[in-house]
Amino acid sequence: MSAAALTLTGVSAGYGGQTTVADVSLAVPAGARVAVIGTNGAGKSTLLRTIAGELPLLAGQMRRCETCARMGYLPQAATVDRRFPITVYEFVAMGAWQRMGVFRRMSPAVRQSIANALERTGLGAVSRRPIGELSGGQLQRARFARLILQDAAMLLLDEPFAGVDRPTREALMQLVDSWHAEGRTTLVVLHDVELVRQRFELCLTVDDGHAQLTPTAELLAVRPADAGTARHDFLRNALRA
Amino acid sequence: MNWLIDPFEFEFMRGALAACVALSLGAAPIGVFMLLRRMSLMGDAISHAILPGAAIGYLIAGLSLGAMTLGGIVAGVAVALAAGAVARRSALREDASLAAFYLISLAIGVLLVSLRSRNVDLLHVLFGSVLSLDADTLLLIGGIATVSLFGLALLYRPLVIECADPAFLRQAGGPGSIAHMGFLLLAVLNLVAGFHALGTLMAVGIMVLPAAGARLLSDRLDTMLALSVGFALAGSVGGLLTSYHLDVPAGPAVVMSLGLIYLTVLLASAARPRRHWSAGEATA
Numbered sequence: 001m002s003a004a005a006l007t008l009t010g011v012s013a014g015y016g017g018q019t020t021v022a023d024v025s026l027a028v029p030a031g032a033r034v035a036v037i038g039t040n041g042a043g044k045s046t047l048l049r050t051i052a053g054e055l056p057l058l059a060g061q062m063r064r065c066e067t068c069a070r071m072g073y074l075p076q077a078a079t080v081d082r083r084f085p086i087t088v089y090e091f092v093a094m095g096a097w098q099r100m101g102v103f104r105r106m107s108p109a110v111r112q113s114i115a116n117a118l119e120r121t122g123l124g125a126v127s128r129r130p131i132g133e134l135s136g137g138q139l140q141r142a143r144f145a146r147l148i149l150q151d152a153a154m155l156l157l158d159e160p161f162a163g164v165d166r167p168t169r170e171a172l173m174q175l176v177d178s179w180h181a182e183g184r185t186t187l188v189v190l191h192d193v194e195l196v197r198q199r200f201e202l203c204l205t206v207d208d209g210h211a212q213l214t215p216t217a218e219l220l221a222v223r224p225a226d227a228g229t230a231r232h233d234f235l236r237n238a239l240r241a
Numbered sequence: 242m243n244w245l246i247d248p249f250e251f252e253f254m255r256g257a258l259a260a261c262v263a264l265s266l267g268a269a270p271i272g273v274f275m276l277l278r279r280m281s282l283m284g285d286a287i288s289h290a291i292l293p294g295a296a297i298g299y300l301i302a303g304l305s306l307g308a309m310t311l312g313g314i315v316a317g318v319a320v321a322l323a324a325g326a327v328a329r330r331s332a333l334r335e336d337a338s339l340a341a342f343y344l345i346s347l348a349i350g351v352l353l354v355s356l357r358s359r360n361v362d363l364l365h366v367l368f369g370s371v372l373s374l375d376a377d378t379l380l381l382i383g384g385i386a387t388v389s390l391f392g393l394a395l396l397y398r399p400l401v402i403e404c405a406d407p408a409f410l411r412q413a414g415g416p417g418s419i420a421h422m423g424f425l426l427l428a429v430l431n432l433v434a435g436f437h438a439l440g441t442l443m444a445v446g447i448m449v450l451p452a453a454g455a456r457l458l459s460d461r462l463d464t465m466l467a468l469s470v471g472f473a474l475a476g477s478v479g480g481l482l483t484s485y486h487l488d489v490p491a492g493p494a495v496v497m498s499l500g501l502i503y504l505t506v507l508l509a510s511a512a513r514p515r516r517h518w519s520a521g522e523a524t525a
Binding site for chain 1: 252277346395398399401402404405406407408409410411415416443456459460461462465
């Protein structure tokens with residue numbers, strides 16, 4: 001966890017002519033699990049989209065480690081057209097785009113990777129169903145399965161557990177843990193204080209146009225006597241019990 | 242079986258059949274993607290935009306196949322791009338902007354054609370002249386079908402991903418814009434081919450109606466593509482035979498025949514119980 005997977009220097013992020021987060025300088029260690037926390041509208045998604053390359057940098061510099069150029073990004077709002085007639089298997093297979101490109105046939109290795117991803121996300125039994133027949137939680141599992149196929153060194157997940165039940169959340173969180181064990185870097189937008197406390201060693205707080213990286217233990221070491229302080233108010237608004 | 246074979250002893254009927262077969266192979270699969278991308282109305286707007294383009298080509302170069310085709314392609318692409326831009330940058334929803342383009346294009350086209358109405362039959366440009374296609378026009382329609390099939394094969398994978406999850410393809414570094422623009426170009430080319438055979442008002446029929454019928458019968462993209470071509474071929478033959486035996490205009494007869502197939506499938510699928518999946522039914 002010594003080398004930086006991602007380094008931001010004086011970065012400003014925003015869109016539509018508006019700067020949402022300004023002058024961000026931080027270094028995310030390789031292999032870290034980072035919880036991105038902040039109130040609604042603070043700019044968490046904007047910052048994540050900028051790191052993912054979806055939005056141009058408004059200012060500053062961003063450097064990713066060589067392997068971290070292989071990046072997987074799960075946006076908060078799924079843009080999946082669920083009426084499009086493809087199966088869960090075909091949907092997950094999209095994750096092999098970088099290996100298959102426009103023309104290459106699906107190799108046995110890719111088929112095996114797809115089967116493994118489906119099993120790891122508990123979708124093996126429904127792989128031949130049209131995606132339109134999946135529940136919200138199953139679709140989120142399929143999006144995670146597709147991320148597995150992408151074999152990314154850095155994963156950016158924007159509120160991946162919103163609207164899913166507790167068993168699905170735990171199953172998907174175990175995938176995040178396994179990515180951590182494999183040395184992959186994950187940045188996850190979250191609102192659940194216990195999840196942050198137990199599973200993430202670093203927090204990227206986004207508040208009032210600023211963002212900074214803080215060890216979770218230090219950030220959450222707030223005592224009842226701290227009530228009324230800025231940090232207490234931020235945590236109370238950004239995280240729910 | 243004479244009623245089925247005899248009409249095609251005439252050269253004009255064989256030409257019409259060849260044109261309809263080419264249109265079925267080229268336009269019907271494009272129609273499937275157009276339907277799935279919810280662009281059927283855009284197809285209609287593009288097909289109407291082809292009329293003023295072809296008319297300008299005619300006014301400049303006379304009855305030149307190349308000039309009218311080029312004019313139609315330029316106008317079709319321009320309206321496809323403009324309608325998308327207006328929908329993105331104005332308060333209007335896309336259907337309203339498409340309806341506006343549709344009406345303006347048709348009005349300009351009819352006015353331009355009327356400027357020299359002694360030389361061009363307005364009914365022919367509106368409803369086509371599939372029974373009087375010359376060899377050059379047949380070659381053009383066949384060439385467009387060939388380009389369309391090869392183009393769709395090239396674009397197939399990125400196009401499918403771009404339809405199902407456009408943001409994913411962009412994030413994965415795939416050629417989403419190329420797939421979208423390539424698809425629009427193929428759609429315009431096929432509508433220009435359809436314009437020559439079926440006219441500006443009917444061209445989109447052979448694209449959208451078979452696709453709609455195929456969508457009702459299948460949840461599989463490959464099956465839908467095959468069914469759409471089959472429906473287009475059946476509707477074309479049915480329409481040409483109807484036109485011959487009942488002495489009615491061929492273009493509308495083909496589109497009506499395609500419409501009957503669609504309505505039959507619609508009624509049949511309404512009566513069919515929807516499929517339900519049980520938890521362990523599908524396997525990897």
